[in-house]
Amino acid sequence: MPAEIYLNVAVGGILTGLVYGLMALGLSVIFGVVRVVNFAHGEMMTIAMYLAILAFSALKLDPLVMMVPIAAVLFALGYAMQAALINPFINRPEHSQFILLVAVAIIMVNVLLIIFGPDARNVMTSYSFDSFQVGPLIVDATKVYAGAAAIAVAAVLFAFFRFTYVGQAIRACADNYTGALVVGLNVKQLYALTFGIGAACVGAAGAMIVLIVDVTPALGPAYTLLAFIIVITGGLGSMPGALLGGILIGLTEAMAGLLFSPSAKSMFAFGLLVIVLLFRPQGIMGKRVA
Amino acid sequence: MNRKSNSSTARVSRRAVAAGLGAAGILAGTSPFNILRAQGAALKVGSLLPRSGFQAGIGQDCQRGVDITNGILKELGYRELQIMNADTESNVDNARAQAEKLISEGAQLLMGAFDSGQSTAIAQVAEQKGIPYVINIAAAPPITEQGYKFVFRNFPIAPVILGDAFVNQKEIFAATGSAPKTVAFLHVNDTFGTAMKNGIGGIMPKHNMPFTIAETISYDPAARDLSVEVAKAKATGAEALLVVSRLNDAILLTRELVKQRWSPMAILSMGPGWYEDQYLKTLGKLSDGPLSFVPWYDPNKKVAKMLEAALAKASPGVNMNTNHVYTFEALLVAADAYKRAGSTDPKALADAIRTTNIIDNVSPGPGIMFNEKGQNDKLKNSAIQNRDGKLVTVAPKEAANAKVEWPLKPYDKR
Numbered sequence: 001m002p003a004e005i006y007l008n009v010a011v012g013g014i015l016t017g018l019v020y021g022l023m024a025l026g027l028s029v030i031f032g033v034v035r036v037v038n039f040a041h042g043e044m045m046t047i048a049m050y051l052a053i054l055a056f057s058a059l060k061l062d063p064l065v066m067m068v069p070i071a072a073v074l075f076a077l078g079y080a081m082q083a084a085l086i087n088p089f090i091n092r093p094e095h096s097q098f099i100l101l102v103a104v105a106i107i108m109v110n111v112l113l114i115i116f117g118p119d120a121r122n123v124m125t126s127y128s129f130d131s132f133q134v135g136p137l138i139v140d141a142t143k144v145y146a147g148a149a150a151i152a153v154a155a156v157l158f159a160f161f162r163f164t165y166v167g168q169a170i171r172a173c174a175d176n177y178t179g180a181l182v183v184g185l186n187v188k189q190l191y192a193l194t195f196g197i198g199a200a201c202v203g204a205a206g207a208m209i210v211l212i213v214d215v216t217p218a219l220g221p222a223y224t225l226l227a228f229i230i231v232i233t234g235g236l237g238s239m240p241g242a243l244l245g246g247i248l249i250g251l252t253e254a255m256a257g258l259l260f261s262p263s264a265k266s267m268f269a270f271g272l273l274v275i276v277l278l279f280r281p282q283g284i285m286g287k288r289v290a
Numbered sequence: 291m292n293r294k295s296n297s298s299t300a301r302v303s304r305r306a307v308a309a310g311l312g313a314a315g316i317l318a319g320t321s322p323f324n325i326l327r328a329q330g331a332a333l334k335v336g337s338l339l340p341r342s343g344f345q346a347g348i349g350q351d352c353q354r355g356v357d358i359t360n361g362i363l364k365e366l367g368y369r370e371l372q373i374m375n376a377d378t379e380s381n382v383d384n385a386r387a388q389a390e391k392l393i394s395e396g397a398q399l400l401m402g403a404f405d406s407g408q409s410t411a412i413a414q415v416a417e418q419k420g421i422p423y424v425i426n427i428a429a430a431p432p433i434t435e436q437g438y439k440f441v442f443r444n445f446p447i448a449p450v451i452l453g454d455a456f457v458n459q460k461e462i463f464a465a466t467g468s469a470p471k472t473v474a475f476l477h478v479n480d481t482f483g484t485a486m487k488n489g490i491g492g493i494m495p496k497h498n499m500p501f502t503i504a505e506t507i508s509y510d511p512a513a514r515d516l517s518v519e520v521a522k523a524k525a526t527g528a529e530a531l532l533v534v535s536r537l538n539d540a541i542l543l544t545r546e547l548v549k550q551r552w553s554p555m556a557i558l559s560m561g562p563g564w565y566e567d568q569y570l571k572t573l574g575k576l577s578d579g580p581l582s583f584v585p586w587y588d589p590n591k592k593v594a595k596m597l598e599a600a601l602a603k604a605s606p607g608v609n610m611n612t613n614h615v616y617t618f619e620a621l622l623v624a625a626d627a628y629k630r631a632g633s634t635d636p637k638a639l640a641d642a643i644r645t646t647n648i649i650d651n652v653s654p655g656p657g658i659m660f661n662e663k664g665q666n667d668k669l670k671n672s673a674i675q676n677r678d679g680k681l682v683t684v685a686p687k688e689a690a691n692a693k694v695e696w697p698l699k700p701y702d703k704r
């Protein structure tokens with residue numbers, strides 16, 4: 001095979017991985033602070049994808065333009081979910097939280113099925129079929145835009161948690177729940193805010209992924225699983241880990257498809273997960289729990 | 291307890307006897323009407339299709355065939371069928387569960403399920419329960435090689451599709467004076483795709499094809515991204531693409547061909563996907579050109595025209611295709627068997643299906659009839675080309691209504 005094919009496939013894998021990473025970032029943020037595993041993560045992304053499709057079909061608004069409004073809608077959804085549904089479960093056993101979020105996921109899939117039907121839907125923008133050629137390298141334009149947007153959103157998120165008062169307060173809640181209560185932080189509200197931010201991340205990712213993947217109501221569970229693989233590989237609760245995990249999984253799938261068999265892509269992604277769990281159970285960038 | 295029990299069963303009063311006799315009289319008096327109603331009742335047909343999940347587009351298309359069937363049956367002098375719809379969700383386990391559910395709810399015959407894996411599961415249930423099952427679309431050979439007594443298939447098996455495809459391809463190569471020397475073979479790794487891949491090794495050498503397969507690339511039919519697959523195929527330097535795909539992946543493959551700036555000499559499909567209405571509508575002018583070598587219909591047959599008219603009325607703008615034709619024919623087999631059997635008894639229905647001889651049908655060939663394995667082995671396939679959002683038949687010559695456009699018009703020049 002010509003050498004440039006490896007480069008083409010690797011770049012495609014990294015760009016796809018960046019968007020995967022942004023999606024997983026939301027899951028990691030939520031778990032890192034609220035300590036609840038969002039089993040409805042992929043389904044929330046599917047909702048965002050349908051919102052992007054509605055905006056495009058009704059108003060011809062580009063999904064990348066709609067990324068911020070969709071993230072805002074998902075933020076509201078996430079905030080409401082945490083405040084109304086999940087907060088009462090915060091101190092309950094983990095299996096209760098698990099069942100609650102699985103139920104929410106199933107409800108979301110079925111509501112989408114009722115509203116939109118089972119057909120696959122997609123967005124055809126003016127650049128849907130474009131690609132950039134740089135020497136022998138041909139890169140999918142939509143993946144470039146989506147990858148760049150993923151980096152921008154991740155940078156904003158990092159800055160928010162690092163430099164804003166609210167971001168620091170959320171990190172304080174994550175570090176020491178009791179301490180946060182003692183200094184007078186409204187922990188429940190901060191939890192709702194965090195869940196909203198995680199949901200906003202997945203909303204932004206959904207608006208980007210709709211450019212690459214056709215959406216059906218049944219798409220959610222596959223992406224929930226993918227987000228789990230990514231955050232466990234990168235380190236549950238670590239934001240840079242989620243991005244790194246996304247890139248690694250995207251790259252692993254792409255190169256496995258090229259070097260071995262495309263049918264075996266998922267096998268290699270799971271293989272990577274097993275290796276990480278064996279040799280670094282906390283994930284590549286996760287903190288070891290004492 | 292004992293006393294109560296005794297008192298309730300002890301004596302039968304005169305009033306009770308009179309009421310009983312009256313009831314018996316009413317029952318006896320109306321029973322002939324009951325028999326008549328039973329004979330007049332519609333046959334309950336459980337229709338199993340993948341109407342959601344990754345095969346939803348094709349399942350919904352098959353459903354269009356189901357929806358227009360009763361009107362045509364009536365015109366042809368058959369009794370209408372009572373359709374009991376079930377969604378397999380593109381999932382083998384669910385197909386099995388839905389088949390069992392339909393039978394428990396009173397289905398007297400099963401029909402479906404587009405996909406070989408799902409059809410295999412339904413066939414096992416049908417055989418176990420002794421309920422006739424007519425397959426609309428599924429090509430994996432083993433389904434009718436099991437010695438089943440209640441399973442029938444009016445659809446060619448993979449080796450027949452392949453054999454006819456190679457014959458029609460050679461006819462096109464001869465007509466255009468041009469043929470690819472190498473092809474990249476891309477196929478889905480489900481039951482159908484694997485059966486086709488396994489068949490190629492044995493059947494292609496017999497046809498002395500002008501091309502060799504540079505690389506065989508398999509992929510998951512539910513794949514969300516096929517960029518690596520197309521990059522790999524392109525890297526082989528193959529002149530054309532040989533594909534066995536489904537609908538969503540056919541759309542994904544085309545998108546990747548455009549994005550990766552590769553216009554092969556031809557796309558030779560030996561399965562669904564490339565001629566589907568959703569493919570044509572989603573891709574617009576980019577959908578033009580692929581050739582599909584598939585079980586099709588004879589546009590000159592009377593019933594084909596009826597089906598086309600009914601589809602045009604029910605679903606304006608939808609091109610008639612394999613999904614509508616073979617779903618309709620499976621239900622036609624059911625209606626015909628019920629008419630001849632005059633009973634809903636499963637064994638009588640199965641016996642009637644076994645002796646089917648429908649010459650007034652839609653698909654090419656002499657008609658619908660089954661061999662001792664329950665397989666219609668007299669079906670013929672055609673070569674179809676997408677042209678301006680429509681489908682034209684380009685081979686075999688006797689069934690063609692257009693000349694092939696060759697080679698594929700480059701995607702960047704459309």
